[in-house]
Amino acid sequence: MRTQVAIIGAGPAGLLLSHLLHLQGISSVVLETRSRADIEATIRAGVLEQGTMDVLTAAGVGERMRKEGALHHGFELAFGGKRHRIDLHGLTGKSITVYPQHEVLKDLVAARLAAQGTILFEVSDVALHDVSTNKSFVTFRHAGEAQRIDADFIAGCDGYHGVSRPAMPDQATRQDYQKIYPFGWFGILVESAPSSEELIYAQHERGFALVSTRSPTVQRLYFQCDPADKVDNWSDDRIWAELHGRLENHDGWKLKEGKIFQKGIIGMRSFVSTPMQAGRLFLAGDAAHIVPPTGAKGLNLAVSDVKVLTAGLVEFYRNGGEALLQTYSETALKRIWRAECFSWTMTRLLHTFADATPFEREMQRAELENIVSSPALATALAENYVGAF
Ligand code: APR
Ligand code: PHB
Secondary structure, eight states, X not given: OEEEEEEEOOSHHHHXXXXXXXXXXXXXEEEOSSOHHHHHHOOOOOXXXXXXXXXXXXXXXXXXXXXXXXXXXXXXXXXXXXXXXXXXXXXXXXXXXXOOHHHHHHHHHHXXXXXXXXXXXXXXXXXXXXXXXXOOEEEEEETTEEEEEEEEEEEEOSOTTSSTGGGSSOGGGXXXXXXXXXXXXXXXXXXXXXXXXXXXXXXXXXXXXXXXXXXXXXXXXXXXXXXXOOGGGOOXXXXXXXXXXXXXXXXXXXXXXXXXXXXXXXXXXXXXXXXXXXXXXXXXXXXXXEOOGGGOOHHXXXXXXXXXXXXXXXXXXXXXXXXXXXXXXXXXXHHXXXXXXXXXXXXXXXXXXXXXXXXXXXXXHHHHHHHHHOHHHHHHHHHHHHTOO
16 A cells, blocks of 8 residues: 555544645544544543634634534632632633544544545554665554555554654653653542533632543543542442542532542653654554643644644655754644643643642632732633643
8 A cells, every 4th residue: 555644543543634735635544453443432530621623624624613512711720728810811812612633533433434535443553664764664464464555655653652653763862851740630420510610720729620521411520639549449438439529619519429430540640751752653542642631631732732743744746845844843842832731730730749838838829819810810821721832
């Protein structure tokens, strides 16, 4: 097989890249280890920045997002027994849409297949070859057969645990940056109506908590936990007691309970791997960077990487220009570091650090008080949250 761009991974980065290239007349083939059903069933966060909404709409895959997604003009910060609304739209003129990531994937897969795009699901043994030459190729197994794709470019969109980043040439000179947080998030999916119209990020001495949503009948809740803890240690009653304890205060608002149908613990880290390109191999999304979920930036960064990469590939195929491709890493990293900084800030501000001194706890509280009482600081937080940077 031959294509212009071989794309490894059918997550938001890989599928959106394939579709944006298609809209510019550039061919691609997407290789994915999991099945279509599996990727469309993995329920993941979906807080879409204005910029992401605009890219999906311009690519013709925004209809269901606009119909079924929930437009939020603000979110709440809860601490010290009070809730404070951050008026995103009032402060920045922009809003977010809550639309789960797997719904975005469903829309992208449907659009690719409707356009006769090639997505090979359930591949295995994916390996990248000669990526430092302009004769790069990918070998893999599909439907029990060994196969090969020759491509001008390879886009590594296969996430943190994929094969693309390890296949980057000059491993010795690569610079990785990492911070692993001493806590995780215990996440639940619940059958119930929403408890609040907007997301609630709560800082509490017992630890962070988050009220989020998936739909009018399915809610998503998280609380800070020991990353080494076990799901089985948490009965439903214990979970609800913890969430009520961290989220409710004296204003009468109550968290709605419901049937918990999924529980899980996720680790928290900040990670950036540079450079994001070498030879004809380009990394995008989680393959090159991870953010802790506190800033809701993961999906949005994957989309912004792909937007920058598409511009470079379009220039190359339009007029042979390589300027945008050569500066891909540098350009993408500008936004990535800002999102990493925001995600680290939100994590630092809202979680309880076991080794924090009483002075540091008061500093944390004072910083939160500053944000909710200073329009300038609230605006800075809001700009970062909606992605206006
Ligand atoms: N070959 C082919 N596909 C692979 C391989 C491989 N060797 N390894 C992993 N994959 C697939 C995974 O099964 C997954 O479907 O690559 C895809 C990577 O998708 P994501 O991990 O979703 O990464 P990305 O597209 O960069 O999207 C980032 O996803 O995890 C969230 O919070 C994250 O929202 C962010 C978004
Ligand atoms: C989620 O809905 O899962 C979610 C929302 C906002 C975050 C993180 C996760 O910051």
